[in-house]
Amino acid sequence: MVGGAGFFYRLARRSESEFFLAGRRLPWWLPAASVFSTHTATDTPIWVTGEVYQHGLRGLWYTFFAAWTSVASFVSVRIYRRSVAFTQAEWQVVRFHGFGAELMRGWMAGWQVFMNMFILGWVGMAMGRVCELAFGWPVWVGLTIPTTITMFYTLAAGYWGVVMGDFLQGIVAIFAILLVSVVGIVAAGGPHGVITGVHSLGQAWRLNSLAFTGWFTGAFPTAWWITMLVIAVVGGFGMGTSIDWYIEAQRIQSAKTVRDSAYGIWWGGAITLLRNGIWAASIVAFFVMVPHIADQSVYELGWYRMGFELLPAGLVGMFFAAILAIHFSTVSSHMNLGALYFTRDLYQRYLDPKASERRLVWVGRIATAVLVGGSFFYGLMMQNLTQWLIFALWLMMAGIWLPNILQVVWWRFNSWGYLASWISNLGIAWLVVWVLPEFKVIPVLPDYLQFWSLMALGILVFLPATLLTPAEPMEHLVHFYLQTRPIGWWGPVKAEARRMGLLAGHPSEAAAAAAAKSGPRPLIRRRWTAEEADAWSREDWIAIILSPLCMAFAMVGAANLFLLRGSGVWQMALAIACAVFLFWVIDPKLRAVSVEYEQRQAEYLNRLEEKMHWRETVDRLDPGAEGA
Amino acid sequence: MERGYVTLIGMSIAYIASFLGLWLAWYGWKKRHAEDVGAPVNTGFAALVLALAVAWYVWAHGRPGGASGTGVHIPFAALIALVGALWARWGVRHRRNPGEGEAGP
Numbered sequence: 127m128v129g130g131a132g133f134f135y136r137l138a139r140r141s142e143s144e145f146f147l148a149g150r151r152l153p154w155w156l157p158a159a160s161v162f163s164t165h166t167a168t169d170t171p172i173w174v175t176g177e178v179y180q181h182g183l184r185g186l187w188y189t190f191f192a193a194w195t196s197v198a199s200f201v202s203v204r205i206y207r208r209s210v211a212f213t214q215a216e217w218q219v220v221r222f223h224g225f226g227a228e229l230m231r232g233w234m235a236g237w238q239v240f241m242n243m244f245i246l247g248w249v250g251m252a253m254g255r256v257c258e259l260a261f262g263w264p265v266w267v268g269l270t271i272p273t274t275i276t277m278f279y280t281l282a283a284g285y286w287g288v289v290m291g292d293f294l295q296g297i298v299a300i301f302a303i304l305l306v307s308v309v310g311i312v313a314a315g316g317p318h319g320v321i322t323g324v325h326s327l328g329q330a331w332r333l334n335s336l337a338f339t340g341w342f343t344g345a346f347p348t349a350w351w352i353t354m355l356v357i358a359v360v361g362g363f364g365m366g367t368s369i370d371w372y373i374e375a376q377r378i379q380s381a382k383t384v385r386d387s388a389y390g391i392w393w394g395g396a397i398t399l400l401r402n403g404i405w406a407a408s409i410v411a412f413f414v415m416v417p418h419i420a421d422q423s424v425y426e427l428g429w430y431r432m433g434f435e436l437l438p439a440g441l442v443g444m445f446f447a448a449i450l451a452i453h454f455s456t457v458s459s460h461m462n463l464g465a466l467y468f469t470r471d472l473y474q475r476y477l478d479p480k481a482s483e484r485r486l487v488w489v490g491r492i493a494t495a496v497l498v499g500g501s502f503f504y505g506l507m508m509q510n511l512t513q514w515l516i517f518a519l520w521l522m523m524a525g526i527w528l529p530n531i532l533q534v535v536w537w538r539f540n541s542w543g544y545l546a547s548w549i550s551n552l553g554i555a556w557l558v559v560w561v562l563p564e565f566k567v568i569p570v571l572p573d574y575l576q577f578w579s580l581m582a583l584g585i586l587v588f589l590p591a592t593l594l595t596p597a598e599p600m601e602h603l604v605h606f607y608l609q610t611r612p613i614g615w616w617g618p619v620k621a622e623a624r625r626m627g628l629l630a631g632h633p634s635e636a637a638a639a640a641a642a643k644s645g646p647r648p649l650i651r652r653r654w655t656a657e658e659a660d661a662w663s664r665e666d667w668i669a670i671i672l673s674p675l676c677m678a679f680a681m682v683g684a685a686n687l688f689l690l691r692g693s694g695v696w697q698m699a700l701a702i703a704c705a706v707f708l709f710w711v712i713d714p715k716l717r718a719v720s721v722e723y724e725q726r727q728a729e730y731l732n733r734l735e736e737k738m739h740w741r742e743t744v745d746r747l748d749p750g751a752e753g754a
Numbered sequence: 755m756e757r758g759y760v761t762l763i764g765m766s767i768a769y770i771a772s773f774l775g776l777w778l779a780w781y782g783w784k785k786r787h788a789e790d791v792g793a794p795v796n797t798g799f800a801a802l803v804l805a806l807a808v809a810w811y812v813w814a815h816g817r818p819g820g821a822s823g824t825g826v827h828i829p830f831a832a833l834i835a836l837v838g839a840l841w842a843r844w845g846v847r848h849r850r851n852p853g854e855g856e857a858g859p
Contacts, residue, residue: 228779236775240768472775476782522765548772552765560762740786 141483142474145284145490146212146466147380154389156289157377161394163292163455164373165192166299166401169252170452174402176426178409179419182332183685184346189402190358190681194370195395196673197362199388200666200712201613202534206365207378207387208610208723210730214238214365214372215471218541219737220609221533223602226541226595233548235471238372239497242464246273246457246501253453254505259427260434260446269505272453277498280458281491285380288458295451302433302448303401305441307408307688310432314411317690323414332410333689335682342572353574357527359674363613364531369523371530376463383720385713392673396705399677403684405429410689465493479739525551525580529588535614537603543592550587554580604628609730611660630657652714656722659715669712676704807835 143149148156177185211217215238218230250269257268279287314320324332331337338348357366365371374391381387412428419425433445469490474481481489529547532539558579562568571579597603603619606612608628623629651665679701686694 225783228783229776232775232777232779232782233772234775236778237768237772239775240771244768472778476778522768552762552769555765556762 142470142486142490144286145487146462146470147376148285148289150380151382152289152380152386152390154381154386154393156293157381157387157390158393158397159296160289160292160377160455160459161195161374161391162397162401163296163299163452164459165370165394165398165456166296166452167249167252167456168256168449168453169249171405171429172252172255172426174405175409175412175428176422178406179413179425179428180422181346182329182337182410182413183335183406183682184337186335186402186406186681186685187351187354190354190399190678191367192370192395192398192402193358193674193677194362194367195374195391195398196677197359197670198365198371198374199362199392199395200669200673201363202365203374203378203388203391204384204716204719205534205610205612206375207381207384208730209606210379210727210734211375212379212470213467214368214375215467216734217375218544220734221606222541222544223598224541226545230541230545231471231475233545235467237548238467239464239472241369241372242460242467243497243500243504246460246464246497247503247505249453249456249460250501250505253449255427256430256449259430266506270502272450273457273498273501276454276458277461277494280461281494284487284490285376285462288455288462289380291458292455295455298448298451299455300397300401302445302451303404306429306433306437306445307404309436310408310429311411311688313432313436314414317688320407320411320414320689321691324410327414327417329413329417332413333691335685347572347574350572350574353577355674357577361527361531364534366527366531367523368526368530373459373463376459376466384723385716385720388716396677396680399681400684403681404688406685407688408432410685461494461497462490464497465490468493468497475738522551522555524577525555525584527577528581528584534612537607537616537619538592538597540592540595540598542595543588546591547584547588551580551584554583554587558583609726611662613662613666650711654715654718656718659718659722663715665711665715669708672704672708676701676708679704803837804835807832810834 141149174185174189177188179185181188206217209217209220211220213235215231215234218234219227221227222230250273251265253272254265254268257263258265279291283290311317311320314323321333324330337346338344338351339346341348361367374394377390377394378387381390409428412432416425416428419428430449433449434442437445469486473489473493474486478485526547529539529544533544558568558571558576563570600619600622604623604626607616607619607623620629650668651663679697683694683697683701687698688694
């Protein structure tokens with residue numbers, strides 16, 4: 127990869143857009159590979175092993191948060207891609223207006239720079255632990271050396287190096303995951319031996335992915351499962367799971383069309399969940415071989431142990447190469463992403479708006495190096511704090527889950543409400559998790575109830591803040607609506623756009639006119655004009671409903687299929703059927719949206735650059751642009 | 755450690771970075787919308803008042819028996835510094851900006 131970086135160096139150095147978004151011209155399979163590779167980090171097998179060893183196949187649902195991609199691909203990804211914002215921080219000034227939007231941008235940029243440094247340190251520590259397990263090296267060696275190697279090609283080739291590396295590293299990682307999983311299952315006596323072993327241990331429930339322990343009681347209550355589904359699936363309508371979303375934002379914008387960005391995120395999410403299913407089967411096999419480990423820090427290294435202990439000597443080297451690939455792909459993404467937020471949203475926006483493209487690329491490189499240095503310091507300092515931070519950040523995400531969705535789906539939600547929700551969440555989370563239980567006002571809540579409590583208390587803060595402050599200027603909202611075509615409650619904005627002659631009449635009128643011309647609308651429409659495709663229709667809803675079902679069947683089906691269980695066959699068959707049908711339904715519409723949108727993209731990018739250089743004073747609307 | 759401390763420490767670290775970003779956004783906005791804010795802060799005057807406050811505190815603290823009176827002098831020095839800061843922040847608004855009112859070409 128370091129050698130390959132030289133090849134992409136020439137591309138990356140051209141401009142900020144090339145260095146951070148590969149010039150926005152990637153076909154869908156490259157962002158898809160990057161999504162998968164970035165979400166396959168050295169700590170991922172540790173996490174998945176921990177959940178499945180503890181919970182059996184039902185532990186797979188702890189990883190189902192990745193299914194936010196199932197809905198987001200056809201809703202919020204499409205909207206965000208049309209915003210052309212480089213980052214989620216930049217999205218704030220596209221969605222909101224004025225001083226409040228600017229504060230949100232600064233806030234989010236600061237948060238994301240920290241997040242990337244934190245994740246680099248966290249993932250680096252996981253690599254340190256793996257190297258300690260495999261070779262007995264001190265943790266700092268595993269933390270610093272592989273990350274430093276990655277830094278060289280990320281510095282030289284920017285996002286081009288990241289995404290091309292991710293593609294190659296993803297292939298190596300999939301091969302290693304398949305190999306170790308098969309070897310592990312065979313070592314436990316083959317699929318039949320694993321199933322017999324689980325039964326003989328009196329743990330048959332481990333093979334049931336829906337082995338609930340009651341509605342509200344036990345280790346796996348139904349209420350938790352429903353909460354998780356809501357967080358993942360409903361969150362996809364907006365940017366609910368922002369802890370994942372901000373990473374994918376870069377992949378979305380680097381895709382060459384709206385359709386490519388949707389497919390890139392969908393396939394990345396789907397392959398990630400398939401991978402979890404394959405892992406789960408092998409971890410059940412590990413449980414059969416070593417069933418009584420009580421210490422979490424020991425059993426969560428189970429998958430790595432299978433690789434190092436069961437593979438023949440020659441293949442252990444390949445396995446370690448795959449672990450390096452897994453590590454490289456994740457840390458390179460976070461290096462480049464953290465540098466993007468610093469360069470674009472802090473340096474260029476607030477410190478030097480007139481910086482040349484060459485200077486921005488160099489600032490990006492320096493920021494990458496500084497982030498890496500910070501992550502070493504962070505990783506070594508925070509060895510014991512990591513668990514706390516993961517917990518705290520999860521709570522953080524719970525409190526702003528709803529505002530993250532509302533910013534996409536509700537026209538009246540404004541920057542002050544959004545900022546209030548972010549700032550207040552620290553106090554609210556502390557109150558719900560510690561202060562109130564400590565003073566016996568409320569009992570210690572299970573995590574699903576903490577989520578709902580944080581959400582309810584957050585509403586008490588951000589809703590008044592939103593309604594007591596003015597809405598964003600209507601002209602700005604109309605502009606945002608025409609550019610991104612968001613789903614949800616945008617009635618007054620649509621009405622204003624029609625009044626200004628920028629949007630065609632009501633969809634029902636248009637449908638009646640079309641029916642009069644060409645007969646009644648077919649149940650599934652496969653021919654679209656650009657204008658028709660911009661509106662949300664039943665085809666979108668079919669995709670929205672089928673997509674999470676497809677991913678759930680694929681994840682559970684992969685686990686069962688690897689254990690050669692009959693249920694795995696019909697689950698995978700259903701997953702494939704859902705996928706084929708939903709793409710048959712949605713693809714013509716996405717093509718129509720993409721063709722129309724590409725014609726306007728240059729204009730939107732110009733406007734974004736004007737904003738970036740503080741040249742924009744008011745939104746300029748061009749009557750007739752939408753062909754009233 | 756208690757989950758409460760965990761939440762507070764973990765999230766506070768993240769929030770420090772966010773507030774730094776927020777401050778930078780504020781700075782960037784004010785810099786480009788100076789007409790809404792008034793004249794820039796008179797940092798020289800603020801530094802002079804702050805130096806006077808520190809000098810007062812050192813003089814009062816260094817006198818024979820001065821230590822016993824420290825409890826009085828600290829708030830007094832702080833008051834001087836506060837008045838100076840307020841003057842520097844708002845008082846200079848009414849001063850003429852460089853170039854303001856000069857004859858045009």
